[in-house]
Amino acid sequence: VCQPRVPKQFHLGMFEIGRPLGKGKFGRVYLARERSSGFICALKVLHKNELQSGGVERQVRREIEIQSNLRHPNVLQMFGHFHDNKRVFLILEFAGKGELYKHLRRESRFPEWRAAQYIAQMASALRYLHRKHVIHRDIKPENILVGIHGELKISDFGWSVHAPNNRRKTMCGTLDYLPPEMIKPGSSENYYTEKVDLWSLGVLTYEFLVGEAPFEDTPVMTQRRIARADMSVPSFVSSEAGDLIKRLLVLDPEKRISLDQVQVHPWILKHCVKGERASNRERGY
Numbered sequence: 045v046c047q048p049r050v051p052k053q054f055h056l057g058m059f060e061i062g063r064p065l066g067k068g069k070f071g072r073v074y075l076a077r078e079r080s081s082g083f084i085c086a087l088k089v090l091h092k093n094e095l096q097s098g099g100v101e102r103q104v105r106r107e108i109e110i111q112s113n114l115r116h117p118n119v120l121q122m123f124g125h126f127h128d129n130k131r132v133f134l135i136l137e138f139a140g141k142g143e144l145y146k147h148l149r150r151e152s153r154f155p156e157w158r159a160a161q162y163i164a165q166m167a168s169a170l171r172y173l174h175r176k177h178v179i180h181r182d183i184k185p186e187n188i189l190v191g192i193h194g195e196l197k198i199s200d201f202g203w204s205v206h207a208p209n210n211r212r213k214t215m216c217g218t219l220d221y222l223p224p225e226m227i228k229p230g231s232s233e234n235y236y237t238e239k240v241d242l243w244s245l246g247v248l249t250y251e252f253l254v255g256e257a258p259f260e261d262t263p264v265m266t267q268r269r270i271a272r273a274d275m276s277v278p279s280f281v282s283s284e285a286g287d288l289i290k291r292l293l294v295l296d297p298e299k300r301i302s303l304d305q306v307q308v309h310p311w312i313l314k315h316c317v318k319g320e321r322a323s324n325r326e327r328g329y
């Protein structure tokens with residue numbers, strides 16, 4: 045795959061800005077074309093004053109530092125970044141089919157074969173991240189994009205960290221995906237590892253198949269149900285899929301099924317075209 049000759053210094057004048065693609069809590073994303081090469085990308089524009097008032101500058105620096113060094117077909121690539129006096133610009137891979145959560149809301153839930161292929165791709169991406177000691181910590185449909193060939197791309201590394209990590213973090217946004225070890229009030233030795241992403245993968249599998257998160261409830265009840273792994277799998281979900289969900293949504297992080305085991309779980313093997321997995325394996329992912 046030929047990659048564009050990547051100059052070290054980027055600036056706004058190098059890009060033609062297209063339509064807005066979406067907006068997040070901090071900033072907007074626009075379709076953009078780099079003038080000299082015609083390369084299409086997504087330009088995320090963050091306003092420095094909003095980052096300062098939101099106290100998230102360190103998070104953005106970490107997002108840049110982590111995502112710029114990642115190369116995997118199921119991880120949204122960051123080609124570079126630059127800033128002017130008011131804004132920070134992230135040059136991101138353009139995902140041709142947009143935000144996954146919009147597809148999930150439109151279809152309410154995915155057929156098992158599609159959910160299994162998506163989870164296999166997520167497991168491949170997480171295995172790559174964890175090998176580089178990166179914990180994403182915010183795996184949920186809102187942070188996953190869909191490429192032009194229907195492949196998933198994990199994005200938004202704003203909450204990712206380098207493992208091991210025992211600093212407590214104030215989390216914002218939905219509680220639904222948080223693992224018990226990150227919500228249980230505990231003393232300082234309460235640390236977490238890459239296994240937090242396995243719990244979130246279990247929540248994601250459930251939401252793909254059921255159309256809602258397993259612990260969805262009022263905030264207080266959600267925290268209580270997560271802390272007890274109190275959830276039930278509806279009868280319309282196959283027993284193989286239910287088995288994988290139950291092996292991921294395990295309170296003890298060390299007892300959660302590993303990503304290698306996820307990729308050879310009967311439910312995954314049943315739905316994933318061998319060639320596709322083999323092709324990823326050939327490329328060493």
Ligand SMILES: Cc1nn(C)cc1-c1nc2c(-c3cnn(Cc4ccccc4)c3)c(Cl)cnc2[nH]1
Nearest residue numbers: 065066067068071072073086138139140141142
């Ligand atoms: C929307 C949409 N429709 N189609 C057909 C393609 C897309 C598309 N969107 C993207 C997007 C994209 C857009 N919004 N967001 C969410 C967001 C925005 C700002 C801050 C944080 C998070 C991501 C990206 Cl990054 C990268 N590629 C994208 N592609």
